[in-house]
Amino acid sequence: MRYAGPRTVLEIDLTLGTSARYDLEDAVFRAVLGGVGLAVWLIERSVHGPLDPLGPANLLVFAAGPFASTPVPAANKHAVATISPLTGLLNEGLSSSHWSAVLRRCGLAALVVRGTAARWTTLVVDNGEVRFEDAAPLLGASASVTTKRLREMLGDRTARVCAIGPAGEAGVRFATLDNDGRQAGRGGSGAVMGAKRLKAIVLRGRGRVRLADPERTAAIAGMIRARALGPATAKYRVTGTGANLRVLARMGQLPARNFTAATFDAVERVTPERARESRGEYTELRAGCAGCPVQCEHMYVRKGRAGAPAAASEYESVWAFGPNCGVAELDAVLDAIAACDAAGLDTISTGAAIAFGMECAERGLIDPDAFGSPLRFGNAAVLLPAIAAIAARLGLGATLALGVRAAAAVIGSAADAFAMHAKGLELPGYEPRALPTYALGLATCTRGACHNRAATYDRDLRAPGGERDDALRAQDAIDAEDYAAVWDALVLCKFIRDCFGDFYAEAAALWGAVTGLEIDAAGLRAAAQHHWQRKRAINARLGWTRSDDVLPPRLFEPIVDGPLAGLRVEPERLARLQQQYESLRVRAPFATVAAP
Amino acid sequence: MTVELFGPARALAGRALIEIAVDEPTDLPGFLAALTAALPAFVGEIVTAERDAFIAPNLLLLDGARAVEGGVRFSAADRPCVLFLASGG
Numbered sequence: 001m002r003y004a005g006p007r008t009v010l011e012i013d014l015t016l017g018t019s020a021r022y023d024l025e026d027a028v029f030r031a032v033l034g035g036v037g038l039a040v041w042l043i044e045r046s047v048h049g050p051l052d053p054l055g056p057a058n059l060l061v062f063a064a065g066p067f068a069s070t071p072v073p074a075a076n077k078h079a080v081a082t083i084s085p086l087t088g089l090l091n092e093g094l095s096s097s098h099w100s101a102v103l104r105r106c107g108l109a110a111l112v113v114r115g116t117a118a119r120w121t122t123l124v125v126d127n128g129e130v131r132f133e134d135a136a137p138l139l140g141a142s143a144s145v146t147t148k149r150l151r152e153m154l155g156d157r158t159a160r161v162c163a164i165g166p167a168g169e170a171g172v173r174f175a176t177l178d179n180d181g182r183q184a185g186r187g188g189s190g191a192v193m194g195a196k197r198l199k200a201i202v203l204r205g206r207g208r209v210r211l212a213d214p215e216r217t218a219a220i221a222g223m224i225r226a227r228a229l230g231p232a233t234a235k236y237r238v239t240g241t242g243a244n245l246r247v248l249a250r251m252g253q254l255p256a257r258n259f260t261a262a263t264f265d266a267v268e269r270v271t272p273e274r275a276r277e278s279r280g281e282y283t284e285l286r287a288g289c290a291g292c293p294v295q296c297e298h299m300y301v302r303k304g305r306a307g308a309p310a311a312a313s314e315y316e317s318v319w320a321f322g323p324n325c326g327v328a329e330l331d332a333v334l335d336a337i338a339a340c341d342a343a344g345l346d347t348i349s350t351g352a353a354i355a356f357g358m359e360c361a362e363r364g365l366i367d368p369d370a371f372g373s374p375l376r377f378g379n380a381a382v383l384l385p386a387i388a389a390i391a392a393r394l395g396l397g398a399t400l401a402l403g404v405r406a407a408a409a410v411i412g413s414a415a416d417a418f419a420m421h422a423k424g425l426e427l428p429g430y431e432p433r434a435l436p437t438y439a440l441g442l443a444t445c446t447r448g449a450c451h452n453r454a455a456t457y458d459r460d461l462r463a464p465g466g467e468r469d470d471a472l473r474a475q476d477a478i479d480a481e482d483y484a485a486v487w488d489a490l491v492l493c494k495f496i497r498d499c500f501g502d503f504y505a506e507a508a509a510l511w512g513a514v515t516g517l518e519i520d521a522a523g524l525r526a527a528a529q530h531h532w533q534r535k536r537a538i539n540a541r542l543g544w545t546r547s548d549d550v551l552p553p554r555l556f557e558p559i560v561d562g563p564l565a566g567l568r569v570e571p572e573r574l575a576r577l578q579q580q581y582e583s584l585r586v587r588a589p590f591a592t593v594a595a596p
Numbered sequence: 597m598t599v600e601l602f603g604p605a606r607a608l609a610g611r612a613l614i615e616i617a618v619d620e621p622t623d624l625p626g627f628l629a630a631l632t633a634a635l636p637a638f639v640g641e642i643v644t645a646e647r648d649a650f651i652a653p654n655l656l657l658l659d660g661a662r663a664v665e666g667g668v669r670f671s672a673a674d675r676p677c678v679l680f681l682a683s684g685g
Binding site for chain 1: 600602603604606607608640641642651652653654655657659660661662663677679680681682
């Protein structure tokens with residue numbers, strides 16, 4: 001049987017104002033599956049050496065999840081891949097919801113954008129037709145306002161829009177892409193789209209997505225959906241990821257004040273659970289992706305605050321502006337998150353940049369009054385002016401908009417000692433000094449400091465500090481990377497991870513039912529290994545070497561507070577783990593697929 | 597024995613702490629029996645219907661740091677915490 005889903009790649013050249021289509025062979029889908037696997041495969045063909053991420057040669061690739069627009073729950077997702085302006089290396093991420101589904105209903109497996117438009121442009125893919133429209137009237141608008149205006153212009157409330165906000169237009173290196181209120185958040189894909197003068201991509205598609213075996217697909221999808229409404233996803237449905245704040249605080253490993261502390265006494269004042277438990281003090285709105293039974297997003301706004309938007313309360317976002325900036329005011333944190341969403345900024349990197357700025361100011365390296373309100377840990381009032389300055393790249397905001405690695409180079413005075421990043425991507429909200437396998441994953445991850453590509457921290461958290469044999473940790477990190485790679489190629493939401501018993505076997509069965517291409521559990525695992533090797537190969541062409549797989553110097557200093565005080569990343573141990581990791585990785589065979 | 601609750605367990609119980617009646621030291625089966633006796637609503641939500649294990653990603657950590665495995669015995673002084681751990685989004 002041939003691959004049942006859409007197999008067409010639509011290539012857009014913004015410099016020339018042209019479009020072209022070609023179809024992928026079954027062999028490609030067998031090798032790369034879809035989603036991140038397909039997006040990275042498409043990027044690989046364009047990278048032959050170092051390139052300017054903000055130049056016309058950089059591709060911006062959108063690849064549909066192979067289960068999008070099917071009955072499979074939590075699967076209306078797509079991958080975005082490009083070369084990151086933050087890291088200079090491969091960046092691949094995910095977004096989700098209606099835009100993902102309609103990409104497939106347009107008959108597309110992927111959309112590839114190259115070049116730079118002469119003027120600000122909106123790309124419209126209207127079923128089979130491609131149009132380039134003037135985006136000048138949309139400049140300065142948030143993604144949500146852009147979506148509203150484009151729908152009005154098209155007279156179609158169902159048109160699906162992926163857009164950048166003002167930060168992407170301004171070239172902030174950690175600007176996001178937004179569709180349906182969901183973001184491809186990390187690594188600055190929004191800056192790449194802005195550099196191409198592409199404000200938005202509108203999709204209108206009503207085609208049917210064919211299933212290889214509709215009955216078998218419905219049976220497996222129904223089983224997953226039933227499990228996704230049960231206790232396996234209760235955390236996401238009942239509390240949302242913001243509940244991590246109390247857990248990590250209890251464990252003594254909640255990074256605070258730019259990782260100068262691992263405890264945060266005021267956690268009860270900033271946890272979103274407080275809003276949920278407040279019995280009427282806050283309005284809670286629930287949201288989620290199209291076709292997902294979990295609806296994980298818990299949005300809050302204090303009642304009576306006229307004009308204040310409800311803000312998403314994801315753990316990473318709350319951590320970034322709360323504990324990491326030393327801020328103990330939930331409303332201020334929610335306002336900061338909403339401001340980032342309106343500007344089109346990654347909340348993790350924005351919070352990290354402000355926290356880095358706070359430490360620089362407290363050390364006397366920069367003007368503490370650069371944003372009006374004092375730039376110091378704990379000052380909630382500085383968050384919004386700092387975010388506005390970063391989004392517009394004004395004053396000190398222009399420096400922080402480079403990301404902490406480049407900002408430290410501008411500021412000098414050894415500020416790089418406390419610039420919390422790996423390969424240029426800012427650290428998320430977990431304490432690597434207490435989590436040895438996670439620390440290894442942060443160092444080796446092809447994307448930089450990503451908690452979703454080498455997500456071993458739950459295993460580490462069961463025994464912080466590490467009784468586990470180090471000889472097993474490198475394999476743990478690889479297992480976690482490969483596991484994530486399969487999820488990201490099938491583009492299933494990882495929040496339903498506990499809805500599977502034997503994930504590889506069940507996912508292989510699902511792949512076969514939906515696509516008609518048979519694969520087994522071992523085949524999925526092999527595909528994941530190939531994905532990693534492809535990512536590593538791309539980075540090598542871009543100039544990456546193993547010497548880039550380092551962690552911030554602060555992590556080699558001991559934790560100073562809480563029950564885990566004294567733990568640190570030991571350089572010799574990390575080096576030994578990296579050697580074991582490399583040794584295990586190079587043993588895997590590498591299969592290539594010819595370009596079409 | 598005082599047990600600290602987090603996330604869905606706390607939401608379901610409606611409180612942060614729960615007192616359970618159990619002979620100390622206890623092991624995981626004894627703990628689960630006492631926990632579900634105190635909070636029957638946990639059955640099928642936090643603890644399996646057979647009451648013999650936590651439903652992932654819920655688990656028991658002593659003092660928020662040590663997982664309980666095999667026949668490990670523990671008491672209130674070990675500060676049991678029912679919480680959840682799941683990585684990657």
